[in-house]
Amino acid sequence: METSDLIARASAGDHNAFRELVEVHSHELQVHCYRILGSLQDAEDALQETLVSAWRNLGDFHQRSSVRTWLYQIATNRCLSMLRAGNRRPRTTTTSPLPDVALPEPTGAGDVPPWLEPYPDVLLGGLVDQAPGPETRYETTEAISLAFITALQLLPPRQRAVLVLRDVLGYRAVEVAGMLDATQESVQSALKRARATIDGHLADSGSGRPARRPDTAAEHRLVAELTDALERADLDALVGLLVDDVRLSMPPAMLEYRGVEAARRFLAAAAFQPDRTYRAVPTRANGQPAFGMYVADPHTGLFRAYGLLVATIAGDRITVLTGFPASVMPRFGLPRTLPATD
Incomplete structure (x- = not known):
């Protein structure tokens, strides 16, 4: 069925049409939320809130963009709202993760955030094998690695969103500005700062950028x-x-x-x-x-x-x-x- 027909049926209250409209995007949206939030649990919650918001606001979607871009806009702003709330994040701790073991003195406090969770490859589906778009700076295998996800968590929330939208998903600056209700100049400025932080962290972390063709x-x-x-x-x-x-x-x-x-x-x-x-x-x-x-x-x-x-x-x-x-x-x-x- 044509997208326009699905939108019309969903706008009229057809839940099955709405499900067919969004389910093709839900998998990649969850990965997007995970990149920004660093937590699989939070990403699952953000995805559900995104879909609820999309259902409630479908009448405001006038097809000025693709359904995919519209959903990414909702998901990104949902993630930013969750980060601003901040009450979901565990506090930083240096408590031993193994209380029954006398651990040696660490060499320092790591930069891996306490809320970081691993993402099962089985949930990645074909995402890992996708070729990057012409606007992207990171291949999909790079942009899901623990080193990259960790580096993202070091960024302020808006820089994080800008870098993912531009360098991972390949949206143009004008599109990102529209999605974040910002100016192109502010998007470009945020992207420049975010790239410097990410590149510096990956160079210092010892993990580097994953090989494009792993052995x-x-x-x-x-x-x-x-x-x-x-x-x-x-x-x-x-x-x-x-x-x-x-x-x-x-x-x-x-x-x-x-x-x-x-x-x-x-x-x-x-x-x-x-x-x-x-x-x-x-x-x-x-x-x-x-x-x-x-x-x-x-x-x-x-x-x-x-x-x-x-x-x-x-x-x-x-x-x-x-x-x-x-x-x-x-x-x-x-x-x-x-x-x-x-």
């Missing part, structure tokens, strides 16, 4: 080696997979361990303890290798969910390891427990 074979080898090292509790083997200036972080705690020796001390204290046995289940998050980590329960023999580990890699080495609490694992289809191995 899939090398990644598979590295995933197999990392899985083996974790399950054999082989600290030396794991450390051998890290670059010298590797970074470890564990949101929501604002703690960072930088450098291979700091990483060794942390892993020895937090993971490779004599009485612990792990299983690692490979998955993917933010276009990167990830692992659902399970620890053996000596009383039941089951392996219980422990956390999600996301690895940023360059070539055949790991540049960043980011650990998330077990609460994110169900979003990756990972169970709470695994049976004991034979």
